[in-house]
Amino acid sequence: MNLIDVAAAPWWAWPIALFAVSFLIGIVAVLAGVGGGVLFVPIVGTLFPFHLDFVRGAGLMFALSGTLAAGPQLLRSGMASLRLVMPLALVGSIASFIGALVGLALHTQLLQTLLGILILGIAVLIWRSRAVDTEQVEADALGAFLGLEGEFHDSAAGATIDWRTHRTVLGLAAFAGIGFIGGIFGLGAGFANVPALNLLMAAPVKVAVGSSALLISVINSSAVWVYLQRGALLPLIVVPAMLGVMLGSRIGARLLGAMPAAVVRRLVIVVMLLAGARALSRGLGL
Amino acid sequence: MSDRPTRELYAWSLDRATKAGFVIALSAFLIYVSGALPAYVPVAELVRYWSLPVDRFIAVTGAPQGWAWLRLLGYGDALNVAAVALLALVTPLCYARLLPVLVAERDWLQAALAAAQLAVLLTAASGLISAPG
Numbered sequence: 198m199n200l201i202d203v204a205a206a207p208w209w210a211w212p213i214a215l216f217a218v219s220f221l222i223g224i225v226a227v228l229a230g231v232g233g234g235v236l237f238v239p240i241v242g243t244l245f246p247f248h249l250d251f252v253r254g255a256g257l258m259f260a261l262s263g264t265l266a267a268g269p270q271l272l273r274s275g276m277a278s279l280r281l282v283m284p285l286a287l288v289g290s291i292a293s294f295i296g297a298l299v300g301l302a303l304h305t306q307l308l309q310t311l312l313g314i315l316i317l318g319i320a321v322l323i324w325r326s327r328a329v330d331t332e333q334v335e336a337d338a339l340g341a342f343l344g345l346e347g348e349f350h351d352s353a354a355g356a357t358i359d360w361r362t363h364r365t366v367l368g369l370a371a372f373a374g375i376g377f378i379g380g381i382f383g384l385g386a387g388f389a390n391v392p393a394l395n396l397l398m399a400a401p402v403k404v405a406v407g408s409s410a411l412l413i414s415v416i417n418s419s420a421v422w423v424y425l426q427r428g429a430l431l432p433l434i435v436v437p438a439m440l441g442v443m444l445g446s447r448i449g450a451r452l453l454g455a456m457p458a459a460v461v462r463r464l465v466i467v468v469m470l471l472a473g474a475r476a477l478s479r480g481l482g483l
Numbered sequence: 484m485s486d487r488p489t490r491e492l493y494a495w496s497l498d499r500a501t502k503a504g505f506v507i508a509l510s511a512f513l514i515y516v517s518g519a520l521p522a523y524v525p526v527a528e529l530v531r532y533w534s535l536p537v538d539r540f541i542a543v544t545g546a547p548q549g550w551a552w553l554r555l556l557g558y559g560d561a562l563n564v565a566a567v568a569l570l571a572l573v574t575p576l577c578y579a580r581l582l583p584v585l586v587a588e589r590d591w592l593q594a595a596l597a598a599a600q601l602a603v604l605l606t607a608a609s610g611l612i613s614a615p616g
Contacts, residue, residue, distance in 0.1 A: 250537040272494035418574040422607035428548040432563030436512040
């Protein structure tokens with residue numbers, strides 16, 4: 198099933214439809230607190246006629262453009278920490294680069310199947326995971342060496358919060374895995390970054406969310422080049438997706454206070470379950 | 484030690500480079516879809532073949548790979564690939580801006596991390612290691 202009748206549709210219907218879908222994903226992703234890439238790849242990969250190679254390339258640019266745009270504000274507010282991001286992004290971007298090389302070498306059917314399983318798994322992860330504001334922890338030796346600590350002013354709490362992280366080796370390993378999967382499937386992987394930073398490494402929720410966006414902007418930059426060099430970035434797919442998500446994210450941010458986030462989050466989980474099942478059935482040839 | 488000065492510098496660089504990148508990307512896209520420049524792969528052909536895996540798409544259309552699009556900037560689609568590439572260069576540019584400041588501050592650890600990151604991103608961009616076709 199495609200969104201538009203492939204044979205009958207004029208060429209310009211596709212970028213317009215893609216812009217509209219990306220715009221909606223941009224709104225919903227902000228309201229649900231998930232990265233848009235995790236919705237973009239399975240939805241566009243199953244509803245549009247583009248090959249998964251081009252959808253994954255566009256998915257990386259989709260996630261990259263949103264995080265590049267958000268980065269300056271997150272850095273200035275102290276929610277994104279460069280000290281935290283730099284070592285994790287280095288490991289993640291190497292893994293993402295390798296993941297992109299592997300992803301472009303895999304057979305489409307296998308990719309579809311794995312994507313379906315992954316999206317179903319992520320839907321469960323989003324359903325089950327709850328971010329927590331952690332107590333301040335003692336830094337481990339590697340974390341202290343890397344200076345993984347900082348402070349930010351929480352305007353909601355009216356306080357300046359000092360933070361540091363722990364379990365640095367596990368954190369680095371987690372970001373290697375996240376980067377690898379993101380590179381294969383063209384995902385931003387914000388769904389995994391935030392739990393890894395918050396639940397595993399004990400970064401405060403706001404620092405985890407802010408640093409996750411900056412991490413995606415660095416990690417995706419390496420994988421994007423693999424797709425670009427391979428010829429898998431088609432402007433007619435990439436640019437409407439980028440523009441749609443940027444506009445949608447802005448609208449989503451404005452609606453944030455007015456919309457019932459829990460309802461939107463449940464809606465996202467249902468959409469992911471449907472898109473994941475569809476990708477899985479395509480991969481298995483059902 | 485606070486990382487506020489480096490955060491501010493990175494934020495400033497990121498802000499400027501991203502805004503410029505988006506303006507260029509939007510302009511190039513309007514040129515492409517308006518037909519102001521011819522497309523290397525005509526849109527009618529693109530629509531017919533974009534459901535193919537990338538290697539077969541390249542074989543059928545002759546679309547450029549690697550840095551070959553640099554020689555084709557008179558075509559609307561290649562111009563757009565250049566604009567997308569500029570956005571993919573934003574992060575390496577920010578790291579390149581940060582590196583000399585970290586060296587000047589003798590923050591050797593952060594400088595080493597920034598240099599290593601820059602090396603990874605430039606290796607990826609160079610196409611020296613590419614996906615098998």
